[in-house]
Amino acid sequence: DIQMTQSPSSLSASVGDRVTITCRASQSISSYLNWYQQKPGKAPKLLIYAASSLQSGVPSRFSGSGSGTDFTLTISSLQPEDFATYYCQQSYSTPFAFGPGTKVDIK
């Protein structure tokens, strides 16, 4: 099975900051990497799929990059509504494992 790791596990940032979250797969997953945002008490929401494709309706301040084993989610200018937990997920081979999550909170 493919294992996913994320760093950092949490971070504190201010509105307007540029935020970068890293996700690493235990083996190459090509570009089969997705990013989700989850707010407390809510279902996750798809932000980025196929490593760098922005899901319809998601603000352009979110971007994704990477391929192989190393991936990045970037929020170019953090907004108040972006404080949440972010998960990566590989969809290269089942089981489609999620990373452990990165919690972004207010500094």
Place this chain on the structure above:
Amino acid sequence: QVQLQESGPGLVKPSETLSLTCTVSGGSISSYYWSWIRQPAGKGLEWIGRIYTSGSTNYNPSLKSRVTMSVDTSKNQFSLKLSSVTAADTAVYYCAREGGGSMIDYWGQGTLVTVSS
């Protein structure tokens, strides 16, 4: 707009079988993979498995011996059964749709299942 709604008992006794159904509205259930994902309180997401509308399944090996998924296309529903549950199976269970690139593009709101006597 596709919507998913989980239904089933919120409380299950240890050693019994957890049964949940997901009803899909706003679109056809056909020609997609449908998934179950769970999340214990305060923890991360765990992929349980998926089923295609043909009935073909993929399960997480960590749960495979206890999981059964089924689909009823006539009712636009799919289901999860998890047998021999313990307190470790207490979680919010989400049903979800897998989009064209195997990403999860639609989620149910989630339902809390507690395993307790």
